[in-house]
Amino acid sequence: MATVKTAKRPISPHLSHYRWGPAMLVSILHRATGDGMATVGALLMVWWLAALAGGEAHYAAFAGWFTFADGSLNILGYVIGVGLTLSLFQHMASGVRHLFLDTGAGFELKANRSGAVLTMVVSVLATIAFWAFITVGK
Template structure:
């Protein structure tokens, strides 16, 4: 049983740490991984159910994620852009962790710069990807 000794040192809490980009990227890495798995599983189930449901239900699924004759489906774009941003953020943070695993980039300034670079790269890659899709 844990003792309630007031002289025992307390573990540091988030309130005493200064929030930085490296902390944000660490949390984003976990959130994007879990989010992609959850949303991806939901989309897979919906896709399989649409296939099993026949032509009409499959057409509804396809219409949600395609633009046809200028008809914009906002839900499809939100999910698509969100998943793309999550993918690139997760990938960039994974590359950052790979570099950190080699022992490089632990200096505070370089660590913060690397964290900011992951966020900038993920937004840039997402924008470039969707611009490329829009040009087709």
């Protein structure tokens, strides 16, 4: 019987073989924020439409989950609002980063890492600026 020489095969890529970095985090955040906005946004939209169709009492019950009697947001309103806003800005900044990567720019390690960190910084600053603008106006 002939013996077959087996060449050393490369190890299959797995998460344990990779070092965590900003680019990996931003990639995961991009997927998570897109899924989160779609899921939470769809649920809130259906709930809001059902409350509108149900009449004034149903809409008041819906609005009561997110606002106080004086119209200001309660803690649940802030948590959901800030979470969705941060998700939107993170997803948008990551999308802009991918737009540049699609042109062939930013694949160098330093530029890739800087771009990934920049998406997180921009999304946090944009969220803070957005909510400061909204709350200062009241």
